[in-house]
Amino acid sequence: MNLVVITYLGYLVVGTLLTVWVAETLGRSGQVLLIDAWPQAGALAKSQVHLLKVGYYLLTLGCLVLTIPTDKPVSVARDSMALFADKTGAQLLNLGWLLLCYLFVLYRLRRRAVRDGLQPLMVT
Amino acid sequence: MDYTVGTYTAYLALSIALTIWVAQTLHGNGRLFLVNVFGGKAQLADSVNHLLRVGFYLINLGFVALALKLGYQVHDLRASIEALSGKLGAVLLVLGCMHAFNLAVFGVVRRRTSVSPTAPLTARSGGGPLPPSAADDAPQPPAGR
Numbered sequence: 055m056n057l058v059v060i061t062y063l064g065y066l067v068v069g070t071l072l073t074v075w076v077a078e079t080l081g082r083s084g085q086v087l088l089i090d091a092w093p094q095a096g097a098l099a100k101s102q103v104h105l106l107k108v109g110y111y112l113l114t115l116g117c118l119v120l121t122i123p124t125d126k127p128v129s130v131a132r133d134s135m136a137l138f139a140d141k142t143g144a145q146l147l148n149l150g151w152l153l154l155c156y157l158f159v160l161y162r163l164r165r166r167a168v169r170d171g172l173q174p175l176m177v178t
Numbered sequence: 179m180d181y182t183v184g185t186y187t188a189y190l191a192l193s194i195a196l197t198i199w200v201a202q203t204l205h206g207n208g209r210l211f212l213v214n215v216f217g218g219k220a221q222l223a224d225s226v227n228h229l230l231r232v233g234f235y236l237i238n239l240g241f242v243a244l245a246l247k248l249g250y251q252v253h254d255l256r257a258s259i260e261a262l263s264g265k266l267g268a269v270l271l272v273l274g275c276m277h278a279f280n281l282a283v284f285g286v287v288r289r290r291t292s293v294s295p296t297a298p299l300t301a302r303s304g305g306g307p308l309p310p311s312a313a314d315d316a317p318q319p320p321a322g323r
Contacts (some may be wrong), residue, residue: 112274120267
């Protein structure tokens with residue numbers, strides 16, 4: 055296994071851990087946000103946040119995996135670290151702006167729930 | 179088995195597993211969302227949910243199969259990882275975009291059919307879900323917001 059492959063794998067592992075951490079944080083906090091607006095619809099708020107979370111995972115992991123390849127030569131540790139920093143930084147930016155988009159969506163859901171006093175129709 | 183075949187196999191295994199996982203998650207968690215979208219009609223929501231899952235499988239597995247071919251030979255682990263990343267990343271993004279599109283469509287459907295804001299606010303003040311019969315009889319406002 056050469057240096058490039060090790061860098062790829064390191065980036066994949068670190069990027070995945072970061073993604074999972076951000077997505078789970080988004081899920082936990084988003085649930086609080088929606089349940090606060092829709093106290094009587096805990097299950098609905100939970101499943102809605104879960105749906106949003108799945109979308110977040112798909113988009114961010116898609117970017118993570120798509121940006122793996124590089125055509126720069128990687129022969130010494132310095133190149134490897136530079137490459138790793140480049141890729142991880144880009145992934146962090148991706149996570150950040152998509153998180154902001156999702157916060158906006160959550161905010162709109164919450165606002166609509168509060169404004170309309172939406173009746174959650176829970177039929178199980 | 180050379181690297182190309184290995185890459186193909188890994189790609190197929192990973193993307194089929196991913197498709198199944200996403201479809202099942204959406205099926206499980208989308209139900210309540212759809213029941214809410216369709217004004218509490220659970221049977222309607224269930225059948226739409228089922229149809230959506232079938233469509234999701236068809237489109238995604240079709241895409242996965244079509245995107246399999248590489249067009250060049252893979253000779254080492256590095257090239258294999260790079261090829262896999264392009265393919266799998268595309269599959270993930272397509273899955274994500276389809277999911278977002280579905281949610282957006284049903285959000286619009288819900289806005290059009292949501293129960294009127296003037297409906298009795300018993301559930302809001304009293305807490306606890308509406309009983310199924312009450313939910314089925316919930317007033318349906320005319321389309322539009």
